[in-house]
Structures are given as C-alpha cells and as structure tokens.
Amino acid sequence: MEKFQESMYKLIVETSTNLPKDVRRAIAAAKIRENAGTRAAMSLDTITKNIKMADDNVSPICQDTGLPTFKIKVPVNVNQIEMKKAIKKAVADATRDTKLRPNSVDSITGDNSGDNLGEGTPVIKFEQWENDYIDVRLILKGGGCENKNIQYSLPAELEGLGRAGRDLDGIRKCIMHSVYQAQGQGCSAGFIGVGIGGDRTSGYELAKEMLFRSADDVNPNENLRKLEEYVMENANKLGIGTMGFGGETTLLGCKVGVINRIPASFFVSVAYNCWAYRRLGVKIDPVSGEIQEWLYQEGEDVDFDKMKEEAAAALEEKTEVRQVTLEAPITEEQIRELRVGDVVTINGMMHTGRDAIHKYLTDHDAPVDLNGQIIYHCGPVMAKDEEDNWVVKAAGPTTSIREEPYQGDIMKKFGIRAVIGKGGMGKKTLQALGEHGGVYLNAIGGAAQYYAECMQKVEGVDLMQFGIPEAMWHINVKGFTAVVTMDSHGNSLHQDVESSSLEKLAQFKEPVFK
Ligand SMILES: O=C(O)C[C@H](O)C(=O)O
Ligand code: SF4
Structure with missing residues (x-):
C-alpha cells in the first residue's frame, strides 16, 4: 500500500478541480434547454466557462471544497488504520497546495485548524466486502447546498402542497417541496439524493449515498424509477432556474433509495447538491495502493x-440587458439609478466579509473606511507567491441570507453601498437598501475560477484571526460582473421567483401515485 497516500492525493485534486463527465453532460443538457440571452443562459455560460478554467488551472471549481467525505470498501485483510492516516496526510497536503480550502473550524471557538483536519473531519467510512480491490469514493459537498438538505417526518402539512401522507404520493410531495424550499440558494441547478425510511441518521446517510450514483443510471426499483422520472419532469416546471434567476432547469438529477423504517417513524430525507457536484471514485490495488481505474x-x-461559442453568437443577437460600470467609492445617486436586472461590472476595490466579519462589525469599528464601498460575501482560497504576496486561487460568492440579521444595520453604520453574494437576502435587507440607498448584486455561485481571474491584486487583509475564509480581504478587481437582484426601489427578483414558484408548486397538489 506504498502508493495509497499518493493515490488519495490524486483523488482529492481531481475531485476538487475536474467535474465528472456525467455531471458535465447534465449541465450541458440544461444549457441547451435555456433560451439564449436570458439570465439563466448567461449564468450557465459562466458556469461552464468556470468548469473549463478549473480543469485547465488545476484549481478548485468552487472555493468551498466542503467537508471531504470518503466512502471506502475494502477486502477483509486491509489495514484501515493505516489507510486513515494516509488519507489524513493527503488531505493536509492538498490543503497546503490550495486544492482544498482550509474548512475545518472548531464549532465553539471558531478556530480554523488550517489543514482540514480536526475532530470529525474529514469523514472516512469503511465497509468490508469480498471483492479483491479497494473502492474509494470521495464527495466534496459545500456548505451552501448542505444547508439546504431537509428531512420530512410523515404525515406532514407542506406549504403549497397540503397534506403529505405516509405513502408514495406523500413522498412525491416532500421531494417537490424540497426543490422549492432550496430556491437558488444551494447554487441551483442542483442534484438531489433522497432517502426514504430509516431513522433520522440512516435516512440522511441513504440520501447522501444516492449522490454517489451515476447521474444517468436507471433505478432498478420500478416505483422509484417512476418517482425519479416524475420529479425530473415536474420540478423543472417550478421555474426557479439557475441561481434562482428563473428559467427552465432547476434540477439536474434526482436519485431515490429506500430502506425499512420502524412503525412509528416515516422519514423522507433529502440531500441537496449544487451544480458543482464534485464526487469521484477510484479502484485501488490492495497490494501497491495504486489507482487501477477512475x-x-x-x-x-x-x-x-464549442457550446460557449454558440452561446456567445446567440447573445450578440439579443442583448437587451442594461450594463453599468461601478467603481468604489460609489455615491447614493449611482445606486438609486440601478434596477433589478441590470448587469453591473465592477472595477477597483472590494472587501470580503462573511459570517465572522458581519458579527464582528456590529459592535466593532471596521479596519478600513467602508464608506461608499462594496462588500463581497466570499471566503476565498488564498496562496502566497514567491515574493510572499497573497494571490487569490478561488473566490466565488457565499450564501448571503446568513448575513440577513446584520446586513442592513452594517450598511447604514459604515455607509456601504453595495453587497455582492448569492441567493439573495430577505425583507430586512430589502428595506435597508431602500432607506439607505444600497444594492444587492448576485454573482454566480461556484464560479470561483471565473471570479478569481478578475482579482488583480490583494491589497491587504485584516482580521486574520478568523482564518483565511472568514478574514477581511481587500482586493482590487477588474471586470467583476454581477446582476442586480435587489434594488433601492423595493424590488427583489428573489422574492418574485419565490412567490411565483410557490404558485407553481401548488399545481402539484393533486395525487399522482395512488
Ligand atoms: O463557504 C462558501 O464559500 C460557500 C458556501 O458553499 C455557500 O454555498 O454558501
Ligand atoms: S458556493 Fe455554491 S457551488 Fe460552491 S459549494 Fe456552495 S453551494 Fe456549492
């Protein structure tokens, strides 16, 4: 097993940087369905460009490389303790080489271990089998989509769908609801794994297990095959679309599994995965530890x-969106001119700030003058170059709704004019944007390479005690593009899509599986 650690390193790098073929095909199919020139088509264009860049740069597709989770099947005589040690070493090495973001955080103190190792991380699960090779599967599932997992306990009363009973039709309603409640926040279009039955733990386990199925396999269970096909056909009628911008494709895959339950419990567990569906696997030789097959x-x-060229040509024919360029410091007048749907290109400075920074800023001064400035909800992957300067390796947006309790107050307190993130924000922020003269810009979630390329220079960093993803990075950008989805006139694309998709969800109220 001399080569096992090296094999695991290769598996991690490949999983983080190279999206598997089945996932690429699903994204390509979605792209074909969208009409050229729409926001959904433009977002998918950025996504596919980003996939290609990650591959070429051997850099993370998305800056959130998740909680590395290994599922391993081993012949009986293999030493699992040694394997665990090798995996942990490979994880630390891949983190050092910026193929993984340091993502392991002490839940109480917030301290980042810096190497992705810590209590409970990474997740490594073994199972014995009677084959003569080792099978290792890895999934890097990010936090934004993990937060959109949901577990139902049947019977249940579901928004838009009414009663969901303890039968196949009740399960159908739960799955439709799970797609609705995720909106664009888990970086739709997404994939879902569904676990029927079990207890709260084994149900979720099964849901995640389903994410290891190939995107284009066919369920051998007739009932479940029908259910999967039904969901694929109908969830896409909800109109949530890529990043929740509206559009034809909301779901890229649905895989359902079933296990027994105990009489009193009936759980339906759904694991949501973003389009940046990073999961791969290898067959390993149990003697040498070498990779036999991907x-x-x-x-x-x-x-x-080729698809990009076609999209660009179609876009030239119909560019109906208004394009605006902004550079901080931004005035209130400039902000008041912006409307939902405008495409904004940013040059100059922006400052990153996510969970720790927002909490910190409520009762501390800002380390730099934020008047007229832009805050980017982002936890980047960073590296030092030979001259000891910081460089951005991956820097897509994070889910903004987590900052909802703080955002409006912080904008007012410091005079911040624009925030960039993804998935949109709520009523409190929308109201503050109106009162203060602020705007919310939605960037494309997961497009970490695409945005990193716009980042020309890291001018400095503050609050490093919060760790690399949570620190406040001051970055000079060029040509950073995002869409206005909440403006200072009370308009929110997110609110609109949420209410129209709820209306559409109600169309699926009547029983389908009797
Ligand atoms: O942590 C991040 O950078 C992003 C996260 O995966 C999210 O989707 O919000
Ligand atoms: S930012 Fe989006 S693409 Fe990246 S891990 Fe989070 S949900 Fe996935």
Missing part, C-alpha cells in the same frame, strides 16, 4: 468550448 468517467465528454 470511476464516473464512462460515456461521452462535453465540449464546453
């Missing part, structure tokens, strides 16, 4: 470059 790589590859 999994999820069968079938045709997708030429995103």
Whole structure:
C-alpha cells in the first residue's frame, strides 16, 4: 500500500478541480434547454466557462471544497488504520497546495485548524466486502447546498402542497417541496439524493449515498424509477432556474433509495447538491495502493468550448440587458439609478466579509473606511507567491441570507453601498437598501475560477484571526460582473421567483401515485 497516500492525493485534486463527465453532460443538457440571452443562459455560460478554467488551472471549481467525505470498501485483510492516516496526510497536503480550502473550524471557538483536519473531519467510512480491490469514493459537498438538505417526518402539512401522507404520493410531495424550499440558494441547478425510511441518521446517510450514483443510471426499483422520472419532469416546471434567476432547469438529477423504517417513524430525507457536484471514485490495488481505474468517467465528454461559442453568437443577437460600470467609492445617486436586472461590472476595490466579519462589525469599528464601498460575501482560497504576496486561487460568492440579521444595520453604520453574494437576502435587507440607498448584486455561485481571474491584486487583509475564509480581504478587481437582484426601489427578483414558484408548486397538489 506504498502508493495509497499518493493515490488519495490524486483523488482529492481531481475531485476538487475536474467535474465528472456525467455531471458535465447534465449541465450541458440544461444549457441547451435555456433560451439564449436570458439570465439563466448567461449564468450557465459562466458556469461552464468556470468548469473549463478549473480543469485547465488545476484549481478548485468552487472555493468551498466542503467537508471531504470518503466512502471506502475494502477486502477483509486491509489495514484501515493505516489507510486513515494516509488519507489524513493527503488531505493536509492538498490543503497546503490550495486544492482544498482550509474548512475545518472548531464549532465553539471558531478556530480554523488550517489543514482540514480536526475532530470529525474529514469523514472516512469503511465497509468490508469480498471483492479483491479497494473502492474509494470521495464527495466534496459545500456548505451552501448542505444547508439546504431537509428531512420530512410523515404525515406532514407542506406549504403549497397540503397534506403529505405516509405513502408514495406523500413522498412525491416532500421531494417537490424540497426543490422549492432550496430556491437558488444551494447554487441551483442542483442534484438531489433522497432517502426514504430509516431513522433520522440512516435516512440522511441513504440520501447522501444516492449522490454517489451515476447521474444517468436507471433505478432498478420500478416505483422509484417512476418517482425519479416524475420529479425530473415536474420540478423543472417550478421555474426557479439557475441561481434562482428563473428559467427552465432547476434540477439536474434526482436519485431515490429506500430502506425499512420502524412503525412509528416515516422519514423522507433529502440531500441537496449544487451544480458543482464534485464526487469521484477510484479502484485501488490492495497490494501497491495504486489507482487501477477512475470511476464516473464512462460515456461521452462535453465540449464546453464549442457550446460557449454558440452561446456567445446567440447573445450578440439579443442583448437587451442594461450594463453599468461601478467603481468604489460609489455615491447614493449611482445606486438609486440601478434596477433589478441590470448587469453591473465592477472595477477597483472590494472587501470580503462573511459570517465572522458581519458579527464582528456590529459592535466593532471596521479596519478600513467602508464608506461608499462594496462588500463581497466570499471566503476565498488564498496562496502566497514567491515574493510572499497573497494571490487569490478561488473566490466565488457565499450564501448571503446568513448575513440577513446584520446586513442592513452594517450598511447604514459604515455607509456601504453595495453587497455582492448569492441567493439573495430577505425583507430586512430589502428595506435597508431602500432607506439607505444600497444594492444587492448576485454573482454566480461556484464560479470561483471565473471570479478569481478578475482579482488583480490583494491589497491587504485584516482580521486574520478568523482564518483565511472568514478574514477581511481587500482586493482590487477588474471586470467583476454581477446582476442586480435587489434594488433601492423595493424590488427583489428573489422574492418574485419565490412567490411565483410557490404558485407553481401548488399545481402539484393533486395525487399522482395512488
Ligand atoms: O463557504 C462558501 O464559500 C460557500 C458556501 O458553499 C455557500 O454555498 O454558501
Ligand atoms: S458556493 Fe455554491 S457551488 Fe460552491 S459549494 Fe456552495 S453551494 Fe456549492
């Protein structure tokens, strides 16, 4: 097993930087369904460009490389303790080499371990089997989509759908609801794994297990096959679309599994995964530890470059969006001119700030003058170059709604004019944008390479005690593009999509599976 650690390192790098073929095909199919020139089509264009860049740069597709989770099947005589040690070493090495973001945080103190190792991280699960090779699967599932997992206990009363009973039709309603409640916040279009039955733990385990199925397999269980097909056809009628911008594709895959339950419990557990569906697998030789075969790589590859040219040509024909360029410091007048739907290009300075910073700023001064400035909800992957300067390796937006309790107050307190993030924010922020003269810009979640390329220089960093993802980075950008989805006139695209999708959800109230 001399080569096992090296094999695990390769698996981690490949999983973080190279999206598997089955996932690429699902994204390509979604792209074909969207009409050129729409926000959904433009977002998918950025997504596919980003996938290609990550591959070329051997850098993370998304800056949130998640909670690395390994599922391993081993022949009986293999030493699992040694394997665990090798995996942990490979994880630390991949973190040092910026293929993984340091993501392991002490839950009480907030301290980042810096190498992705810590109590409970990474997750490594073994199972014995009677085959003569080792099967290792890895998933890097980020926090934004993990937060959109949901577990139902049947019978239940569901928004838009009414009663969901303890039967196949009740399960159908739960799955439809799970897609609705995620909106664009888990970086839709997404994939869902569903676990029917079990207890609260084994139900979620099964849901996550389903995410290891190939995106284009067919369920051998007839009832579940029908259910999967039904969900794929109908969830896309909810109109949530890529990043919740509205559009034809909301769901890229649905895989359902079932296990027994005890009489009193009936759980339906749903694991939501963003489009940046980073999961791979390898077959390993149990003597040398070398990779024998890569999994999820069968079938045709997708030429995103060719698709991009076609999309660009179609876009030239119909550019109806208003384009505005902004550079901080921004005035209130400039903000009041912006409307939902405008595409904003940013040059100059922006400052990152996510959970720790927002909490900190409520009762501390800002380390730099934020008047007229732009805050970017982002936890980047950073590296030092040979001259000891920081460089941005991956820097897509994080889910903004987590800052909802703080955002409006902080904008007013410091005079911040624009915040960039993803998934939108709520009523409190919308009201503050109106009162203060502020705007919310939605960037494309997961497009970490695409945005990192706009980041020309890291001018400085403050509050490093919160760790790399949570620190406040001061970055000079060029050509950073995002869409106005909440403006200072009370308009919110997120609110609109949420209410229209709820209306559409109600169309699925009547029983389908009797
Ligand atoms: O932590 C991040 O950078 C992003 C997170 O995965 C999210 O989707 O909000
Ligand atoms: S930012 Fe989006 S794409 Fe990245 S891990 Fe979070 S949910 Fe996934």
